[in-house]
Amino acid sequence: MYQPMLFLHWKQxxxxxxxxxxxxxxxxLIAVEGLGTPPGMDAVSLNAYRTLxxxxxxxxxxxxxxxxxxxxxxxxxxxxxxxxxxxxALSLPLTRWEYTIxxxxxxxxxxxxxxxxxxxxxxxxAASVSLPAGLHAYPNELAARFxxxxxxxxxxxxxxxxxxxxxxxxxxxVTFGFIFFGIIANDVxxxxxxxxxxxxxxxxxxxxxxxxxxxFEVFTGNWSLIDV
Amino acid sequence: MNSAIELTNVGWRAGKSFELKDVSLKVPMGSxxxxxxxxxxxxxxxxxxxxGMLKPDCGHISILGASVxxxxxxxxxxxxxxxxxxxxxxxxxxxxxxxxxxxxxxLWDQGxxxxxxxxxxLDATQxxxxxxxxxxxxxxxLLALSQRPDLLVLDEPTDGLDPVVRRDVLSAVLDxxxxxxxxxxxxxxxxxxxxxxCDWVGVMDDGRLVAEMPMQHFKNGIKRLRVANAPDTVxxxxxxxxxxxxDNGVGSLETWVVRDWEAxxxxxxxxxxxxxRDVIDLDLEEGFVELLRSSRPQHKKGS
Numbered sequence: 086m087y088q089p090m091l092f093l094h095w096k097q098x099x100x101x102x103x104x105x106x107x108x109x110x111x112x113x114l115i116a117v118e119g120l121g122t123p124p125g126m127d128a129v130s131l132n133a134y135r136t137l138x139x140x141x142x143x144x145x146x147x148x149x150x151x152x153x154x155x156x157x158x159x160x161x162x163x164x165x166x167x168x169x170x171x172x173x174a175l176s177l178p179l180t181r182w183e184y185t186i187x188x189x190x191x192x193x194x195x196x197x198x199x200x201x202x203x204x205x206x207x208x209x210x211a212a213s214v215s216l217p218a219g220l221h222a223y224p225n226e227l228a229a230r231f232x233x234x235x236x237x238x239x240x241x242x243x244x245x246x247x248x249x250x251x252x253x254x255x256x257x258x259v260t261f262g263f264i265f266f267g268i269i270a271n272d273v274x275x276x277x278x279x280x281x282x283x284x285x286x287x288x289x290x291x292x293x294x295x296x297x298x299x300x301f302e303v304f305t306g307n308w309s310l311i312d313v
Numbered sequence: 314m315n316s317a318i319e320l321t322n323v324g325w326r327a328g329k330s331f332e333l334k335d336v337s338l339k340v341p342m343g344s345x346x347x348x349x350x351x352x353x354x355x356x357x358x359x360x361x362x363x364x365g366m367l368k369p370d371c372g373h374i375s376i377l378g379a380s381v382x383x384x385x386x387x388x389x390x391x392x393x394x395x396x397x398x399x400x401x402x403x404x405x406x407x408x409x410x411x412x413x414x415x416x417x418x419x420l421w422d423q424g425x426x427x428x429x430x431x432x433x434x435l436d437a438t439q440x441x442x443x444x445x446x447x448x449x450x451x452x453x454x455l456l457a458l459s460q461r462p463d464l465l466v467l468d469e470p471t472d473g474l475d476p477v478v479r480r481d482v483l484s485a486v487l488d489x490x491x492x493x494x495x496x497x498x499x500x501x502x503x504x505x506x507x508x509x510x511c512d513w514v515g516v517m518d519d520g521r522l523v524a525e526m527p528m529q530h531f532k533n534g535i536k537r538l539r540v541a542n543a544p545d546t547v548x549x550x551x552x553x554x555x556x557x558x559x560d561n562g563v564g565s566l567e568t569w570v571v572r573d574w575e576a577x578x579x580x581x582x583x584x585x586x587x588x589x590r591d592v593i594d595l596d597l598e599e600g601f602v603e604l605l606r607s608s609r610p611q612h613k614k615g616s
Contacts, residue, residue, distance in 0.1 A: 089413040096404050165402060173400035175366045177417050178390035 086179065090191040098161040102195060105154050109199035109231070112150060113210035113224075113310055116143035140311050148304045151231050154199050155238025158192045163246040189243060196235045204228035207310055220311050227310050234303045263287070315342040315378070317464050317496035318363055323372030325362060333358055333520045336372070340498055340513065345490060347507035347528065348500035349601060350517030356500040357397050359517065360468050364394060377463055390419065393457030397468040399449045401441050407452060408437035411459070418460045426459035433481060447478035454482050458489050465489070467499040471506060483510060504598045508532070516604055523608035524572075535600035536574040537593040543567040544585045551578050555607035566590070570603045 095102075117140065166174050174184050204224065211222030245253050267287035274281040295301045318340035325333040333355050340346040350356045361367045363374050365385040374381040376388045401410050407430075415421040430437065433451040441449065450470060457465060465486065471479040487510060490497055501507055507514065508528070515525040526534070535555070542565050547554050553572040560566045574592070582589050595603065 086417065089416045092409075093402060093405075093413060096402070096409075169398065169400045172366070172396050172398070173402075176364060176389060176392075176394045176396070176400070178386050179417065180386055 086183070086187050087190055090187040091194055093165075094158075094162060094188070094191045094195060097164065098158065098195065101157055101161070102198060105150075105157070105199045106202040108150060109154070109203040110206035112143070112146060113203065113206040113227070114213070116140055116146075116310065117210040117214050140309065144308045147227070147231060147308045148234050150199075151234035152238040152304070154196065155235045155240075156242050158196055158235075158239050159242035159246050162188055162192045162243055167246075185247060189240075192239055192243060193236065196232070196239055200228060200232035200235060203231045211310060214311070222311055224310060227308065230303060230306065230308060237300065237303055316340055316375070317342045317344070317377055318346075318498060319375045320359070320363060321373045323359075323362060323369045323374060325358065325367060325369050327358075331355070331358070331520060333362070333369075336517075336520075336522050338515050338522050338525055340496060340515075342496055343494050344513045345497040345499065345511045346513040346515065347511035348498060348515050348517065349502065349504060349507060350500075351502055351605065354517040355520040356502075356517050357468055358520075360466060360498075360500060364392070364466065365389070391463040393460045393462030393465045395450075395453045395457050395465075395467045395470045397472070399453060401449070401452060401456070403440075403442035405441055406437065407435050407439050407441065407444075410441060410452065411437070411456065414456045415459070420461045422459055422461050425461070426455065429455045429458060429485065433485065447474050450474050450478060450482060454485060458485065461493070463493075463495055465495055465497045465499075467497065469501055470499065471501070471503070479506070486510070504601045505596075508597045516601065516608075518605050518608050521608070524604055530573070531600060532597055533594075534573050534575075535595050535603060536571055537591075537595055537599075537603075538569040538571060538574075538589050539591040539593070540567045540569050540582065541565055541588045541590055543569070543587050551575075551581055555603050570595075570607065572604070 175181075177184065179187075207222075207224035207227050211224045214222075245256060248256075264287060267290075268285075271281055271285050271287060276282075293299045295305045297306065316339045318338070320336050320338045323333060323336045331353075336355075336359060338359075348356050348359070358367065362369055363376055363381055365382045365388070368382065377391055379388050381388065402413070405413065411426060411430075415423065415426070429435075433455060435448065435451055435455060439448075441452070444452065454467075454470065457467075467486070470486075471482055474482065483506070486497060486499075489495060499507065499511070511528045513526070514528050514531045516523050524531070539560070540557075543557070552574050555570040555572055557567055557569045560568055576592075579589050579592075
């Protein structure tokens with residue numbers, strides 16, 4: 086059952102996935118472009134600070150690409166089911182959870198392709214630069230982070246896209262409602278309760294989510310290919 | 314008699330606009346059951362209900378002796394389903410779709426599938442998105458039949474198809490049934506189409522099952538009578554009066570439409586002081602229309 090799911094997903098997304106694979110391979114190479122030893126200067130004398138600064142310009146593109154791949158895989162995964170009101174899926178001799186798990190696994194398998202391309206690109210990029218003393222390349226760690234970020238984005242959006250439009254709106258509404266009313270409530274309560282004048286609850290929750298050990302840390306953590 | 318499909322007092326409501334009201338039907342095992350009704354009468358909703366796609370608000374459903382939705386997985390493995398709208402993947406070729414579909418069914422018969430593909434003139438390399446409506450209809454039937462199902466559920470399978478394709482589709486169904494003991498449940502609003510092939514018929518209207526009977530009974534049992542000196546009330550009649558109206562300018566003559574009619578029932582009129590002048594056969598479509606007309610509430614009759 087996994088095989089036909091993989092085949093169906095592959096047929097839908099193969100063109101876009103091809104572009105993502107190319108982008109994932111190229112991005113680490115583009116990021117290290119120009120980090121080579123400038124003419125007349127040897128690698129040792131190259132300033133480590135300058136190298137890191139130049140590389141950091143490209144850092145936002147790494148999680149962005151991972152998120153875009155996850156998003157595309159998730160939406161394409163359910164696209165056809167939504168178009169024909171899930172009739173085909175529901176007429177198959179599978180339980181709903183079996184169908185969903187197979188579909189999920191097919192998407193995870195496809196997410197491996199850009200991750201592998203990224204891993205190769207990161208290795209080639211790391212090998213192509215002469216690093217100043219004190220700096221090291223971390224292609225494996227970066228590729229693993231890229232894969233996990235893709236998976237997180239895919240899993241989250243897959244779950245949302247699996248439901249009806251009403252479910253998606255409900256989840257989005259609750260999230261934005263929590264943020265909006267949370268901020269207002271916190272400001273109002275700060276006038277009466279000392280705790281809320283010291284702690285902004287929404288901000289704390291946000292910080293916890295996007296930084297370690299929060300689930301979105303994979304996006305905001307260290308994306309450096311080259312580091313100390 | 315064993316039932317392939319049995320719905321007992323099934324109800325379902327979709328907002329204020331549509332409701333299935335207390336639907337109870339029995340599809341005898343091995344029969345070809347025609348499910349008639351005008352557009353929007355609840356045929357597809359009823360099918361989706363027993364296919365486990367919608368959950369009834371009340372009532373009980375069993376298919377091939379198993380309970381819905383509890384045993385849905387094993388039930389669906391034995392059902393070949395052709396939905397109202399094509400549900401195949403347009404990006405695939407016919408061959409690819411067949412391969413994908415086959416992988417979900419343990420009893421898939423590839424030899425029979427190849428034979429059907431030849432017979433229905435389907436090209437395995439053709440892309441589904443480039444197929445005509447008739448070709449897509451044939452592909453859907455091919456997928457449903459190649460599973461070797463015990464129950465074939467066809468939701469308006471020939472709607473919008475040209476007569477040649479329609480004949481191909483129906484004859485493939487009939488051939489399958491003649492080879493196996495499969496039950497066929499076929500919904501349509503095209504009455505004459507079901508007349509040829511069905512041995513049972515159920516009629517839906519406005520979310521209710523208004524009649525269910527053997528096709529022979531349906532064909533022969535609905536008559537138009539011209540009655541002289543008709544009584545005002547009809548008590549203990551051996552037939553069901555579907556409708557009556559006074560004929561314009563013909564004295565005391567009335568036209569009655571009755572169901573469950575048999576020739577000896579003429580004697581009933583002698584007892585009530587009336588006379589049957591004519592017994593007029595209705596074709597299936599006329600009978601169907603009269604049945605619907607009689608089942609609708611008074612305020613709807615005038616509309």
